[in-house]
Amino acid sequence: MLNSVKRNPEKAKAMCRSFRQMNADGKSAYSKKATRKVAESQNLTFQDAEILVTYVVGMHCPNVR
Numbered sequence: 001m002l003n004s005v006k007r008n009p010e011k012a013k014a015m016c017r018s019f020r021q022m023n024a025d026g027k028s029a030y031s032k033k034a035t036r037k038v039a040e041s042q043n044l045t046f047q048d049a050e051i052l053v054t055y056v057v058g059m060h061c062p063n064v065r
Contacts, residue, residue: 001048002055009060015053016061029053029064 005012015038019029028034030053039049057064 001042001044001052004042005052005056005060012056012060015056016064019053019057019061019064023065029057 005015019034022029022031022034035046035049035053038044038053039046042049042052044052
């Protein structure tokens with residue numbers, strides 16, 4: 001799951017853009033709705049999506065909330 005963004009930094013950058021837009025709209029990248037969206041789009045469990053979001057934000061866009 002993490003290898004998908006490690007091997008493809010453009011994917012992480014795209015996720016960051018999406019998270020920044022959510023923040024601009026007053027929404028959190030860590031919300032359950034956002035996590036479910038990531039889970040569905042990446043074919044992950046909710047828990048794996050939480051880990052992926054945390055990793056991407058921490059490594060690629062730490063200014064996202």
